[in-house]
Amino acid sequence: MSAPENTGKAGVLVAAEDAPITDKLAHATLDDVLYNIVHDILIKVHRDEKTARANTAAIKVEKLALNSIDSSSTDQRPDVEVETDSAIYKDGNVTLKGNPLKTTKEILCPKCHLPRLLHPTDGKGGKKPDPSVIYCKKHPYIEKPGYDIYGQTWVAPGPGRGKKKKDMKDKLDPNDPSSPAAIMEGSAKDRPPNVLSFPSATCSKCKRCILVTRLNNHMGSCIGNSGRNASRAAAQKISNSNGGSQNNDNTPPGSQKGTPLPTSRAASPRKRDGDEFDEDAEESDPTNPKKKKLKPTALNKKVILKAKSPAATLKKEKIAKGSSMLNVEQKADDIDGNSTVQVAPKKSVPKGPSPTKKIKLNPSKPPVPSPGGKKGKRDRDMESESSGTLSSPPR
Amino acid sequence: MAARPATPASPKNHKVKDAQPGQPMYGCEHTQKLFNQDQNTTNTSIQHYKSILRSIFDTNPLISQTTKGSDGVIHTTLTPAWLCLQCPGTLTEEDLVRHGSKKQHRFYVDSRNAALYCQMCDDIVWDPTFEELRIQKQVTGTFSTSRKRKHEELPDPIKDNPTFISANTTIASCKANGLRGIYNAGATCYQNVVLQSFLHNPILRNFYLSDGHQCESPHCLSCAMDDMFQDFYASEVTNGYTAANILSGFWISEKKAFENLVTTKEQDAHEFFQFLAEELHERNGDGKKPEIGSEHSCTCIIHQTFYGKLQSTTTCQNCQGVTNQVQSFLDLSLPLENVTPASAKKKKAGGAKATVMTLQDCLDEEYIKSDKCEYRCHNCSSMQQARRQTSIKRLPNVLAIQFKRFEYKQGRHERAAKIDTPVQFPLSLNMLPYTSRARGGEGKENYELARSCTYDLLSVIVHVGEIDTGHYVSYCRVGDQWFAFNDHKVEVAQLSDVLNAKAYLLFYMVRSLS
Structure with missing residues (x-):
């Protein structure tokens, strides 16, 4: 065997001539x-x-x-x-x-026989596709920071509890006309189509429409026996001897399924409003956007509105009560209200939720404080929830 | 489609693979000529290709990479050599032209991948007939088509009516490829990562997409999985998925053992994996509860996919009596502490260099080394010192591996802690050394057995952050491309991102099925 040469077949790594x-x-x-x-x-x-x-x-x-x-x-x-x-x-x-x-220069999709797009439309190596060609729907994946493989991005998550600071930090200021948020503000029509908002889903038990980021919390209190209601139920069981209605641990007291009585609404709306806010602060159960938030991003609010139509109406009541600094908010609401109408059918919600959602949405579209049954139902719920623990509303 | 085997029942006459719509019949004009000469040439070509495949994949690679030069000198290279399809010669790249002009042989097979080179095209050609053989050999290790043949005996509606499939199915859009994020419904990222790894598990995918689960019961978690697979692989939606049904099925489920999972707090992905596997087993399987520690066999999809068997052999140090105990496992849990990397031992003399622990080190520790224990020997009928050794008796189709990153430290400051040690893991894993068969001395030179124990990495679940709070992300492989899943966000991932991740859960899939 002769002495090895100083490199291999690729010839990339070459040893020195006089190397051992x-x-x-x-x-x-x-x-x-x-x-x-x-x-x-x-x-x-x-x-x-x-x-x-x-x-x-x-x-x-x-x-x-x-x-x-x-x-x-x-x-x-x-x-x-x-x-x-x-x-x-x-x-x-x-x-x-x-x-x-x-x-052969192009590649046809073996399934649909349309030409394949051979480069991504955006991001790394992105080129605009030829508008005159109908391409196969399978596109090369996009590599672009901040966007997913389909070039989609999401609106910043809502002003959720506990994460307020973090979320607000990267949020785009809607009052700054130069920021992209100003363009996106209000109507989803003006929003680029690749900016998606978080969808809502229907809870399989109470059939209410819940924003997806709060679904787990909701189910915890609705189906499971965790969260505020559980401790309440337990407290009630201990303090109250008439545990007849509390037999079922899995159902929170004051089941949200209950049909609202027409009279229930009149019970005590004022007190309820106050309660509701306190409770909101306790739990992120989706209800109305808190009025304390001075600059809720229009987009986020829109999402919430869509999910929780009663929220808007409740809020209007508050406004009517004459809080300060609500002008801006109210305006935003109006815009939002409109945009919601436009967005709802366009938005692609995975399966289930859509029909229910639309039904729920429609009656509350005009932000007039007369939502009728819906509100009544909520009132009743909250009332019965708190009935056992009147002494200590959580602070 | 009617992918009929290229080898008919009679081994004498080899047939060219039937024409498929949307596919040329031959790799190039020259293979067309080769196959159209006469039956004899076709037979010898296919037979010869098969024997070349055998020598490439079933024997030591030295054999196929050893060439005899024109000067009669035997030469073995690390780089690919070329095996002539028309004679038994093996040639170096330089000798190809000379051999071709001398012998009129025009086809050569690459010794690394068994790709066919056509000298007249001056290019590699991918002939459907040869390709089918190559893939069969490379993947399953045999040419046997017994399963397919059995299938063909059944009345084939497709053969009678070519439009049968198109008339009875809707073709999913080209856009539907199963790549979607799942929205975080509030601290549910531990569920999302496990669901993603299930979604990109080919066995589970095929099961659910072929209508494998049928039931009527309400709040069935398996039905929710079914829905999810449909939504991922049949719809064009690229937005994230809302796993509402899974979540509610999860809340409604009454598994006592996993009750603590049902909270709105952050949870352990591994526990969720166990929960999901057991729940799906109960919905699909024999209904028996999988008892931990026992040998439980079931034909449900979850058992077929994830369950393997462990055998622990206890040898009494007094009477040398041997007791075997077999139990099934859903996953292998590997401790990260007290593992000595193999590389560290070798380097001991060379100085203390930082060594990285590998997955194989952890497996060595658990399934090769033996440990001492005390046990009650039946023969001696007294407590005796014994050596216990665990090995894998039956490997699962999808091997789930968990690194015990979360450990409860005992001592004065009792608390749970996260072990952040990086562990290297390979893209393809050879499990042969950890099996009971290898323990028995089998498989040293058996390439076919080794191939059946080769696993390819399928998905990786990573936990970022501290023990009590953090986030789960996952990487899954679709074909050869890796994707990073972070809740609703799906991004293209580089191989280096995947392999540098501090993995918590790993899913490997046996190669012969992929």
Whole structure:
């Protein structure tokens, strides 16, 4: 065996001429390994690309063959002979002509037979696609910081409890006309289509529409026995001897399923309002946006409004009560109210929630404080919830 | 589609793979000529290709990479050599042209991947007939098509009526590819990561998409999974998914053992994985509760996918009596403490260099090394010192591995702590050394057995942050591309991101099924 050369097959790692033989051997081996890695990757990529091109050539010639015969014929393999630059169709079989890597330039989707878009539309390596071509819907994935593989991004999460500071920090100031938020403000119509908001889902038990980020909390109190209601139920059980209605641990007291009585609403709206706010501060159960928030981003509020129509109405009541600094808010609300109407059908909500949501949404669209049954229902709920623990509303 | 085997029942006459719509029949004009000469040439070509495949994949790679040069010198290279399809010669790249012009042999097979090179095209060609054989060999290790043949005996509605499939199915949009985020419904990222790894598990995907689960019971978690698979793989929506049904099924479920999971607080993804697996088993399986520690066999999809069997052998140090105990496992939990990296031992003399622990080190510790224990020997009928050794008796199709990153430290300051040690894990994992068969000395030179124990990384679940609060993200592989899932956000991930992650849960899938 002769002395090893000072490099391997790839010739990338070269040892010095006067290097010791072990050095040369190490360089040669490493270089060969590198060659193998590149070789394997190349084979893989070559296979994908050439197979795709060859199939494209076949699809094209098959299409031509089918078109060349009578369109009424249902024969899948017409007995015709068609030839293109890249393939021959004969006796129902396709054979290649030349190297498909050279003869075929585009790639057709084997499923829908539309051309594949070969570069992403945005981000790294992004190019605008040719508007005159209808491409297959499978696009290359987008690599762009802040966006997902489909070029989507999400509006900042709502002013959730506990995360207030963090969320507000990156939030775009809606009052600054130069910021993108100003453009997005209010109506989703003006919002770029790739900016998505968080959807809502229907709770399988109470059938209410809940913003997705609060779904777990909601289910915890609605289905499960955790959260505020659980401790309340427990407290009630201990303090109250008439545990008859509390037998079912899984159901929070004052089931939200209950049909509202028409009279219940009149009970004590004022007191209720006060209660509600306190409770909101306790739990992130989606209710009305707190009035303490001075600059709620319009977008977030919109989402909430969509999910919780009673919220808007409750708020209006508060406004009527004459709090300060509400002018801006009210305006925003109006815009939001409108935008909600426009957005709702357009938005793609996964499955279930949509029908219910629309139904719920419609009656409360005009932000007039007369939501009727809905509000009544809520009132009743809250009332019965707090009935057992009147002594200590959580602060 | 009617993917009929290229080898018919009679081994004498080999057939060219039937034409498929949207696919050329041959790799190039020259393979077309080769197959159209006469039956004899077709037979020898296919037979020869098969024997080349055998020598490449079933024997030591040295054999296929050893060439005899024109000067008669035997040469073994690390880089690929080329095996002539028309004669038994193996050639270096440099010798190809000379061999071609001398012998009129035009096709050569690459010794690393068994790709076919056509000298007249001066390119690699991908002939459907050869490709089918190559993939069969590379993946399953055999050419046997017994399962397919059985299938063909059944009356095939597709054959009678070519439009059968198109008339009875709706084709999912090209856009629907299963890549969607899942919204965080309030500290549910521990669920999202596990759901994503289920969604991108080919076995579970095929089960649910082929209508594998049918039931009528309300609030069925398996039905919710079914819905989720449909939404991921059949709709064009790219927005995040709202796992409301899963969540409610989860809340409604009455698993006492996992009751503490049902809260609105952050939870352990591994516990959720166990919960989901057991729940789905109960919905799909024999209804028996999987008892921990026992040998439980069930034909449900979850058992077929995740469950394997462990065998622990206890040898009494007094009478040398051996007791075997077999139990099934859903996942392998590997401790990270007290593991000595193999590289550290070697380097001991060389000085204290920072060494990184590998997954194999952890597996070595658990399934190769033996530990001492006390046990009551039946023969001696007294307490005796014994050596206990655990090995894997049956490997699962999808191997779930958990690193015990969350540990409860005992002592004066009793508290739970997170172990942040990075552990290297490979893209493809050979589980053969940890099996009972390898313990018995089998499989040293058995490439076919080794291949059946080779696993490819499927998904990685990572926990970021502290023990009591943090966030879960996951990486899943779709084909050869990796994606990072962070709740509703899906991004393209680089391989280096995946492999540098501080993994908490790993899912490996056996290669022969992929």
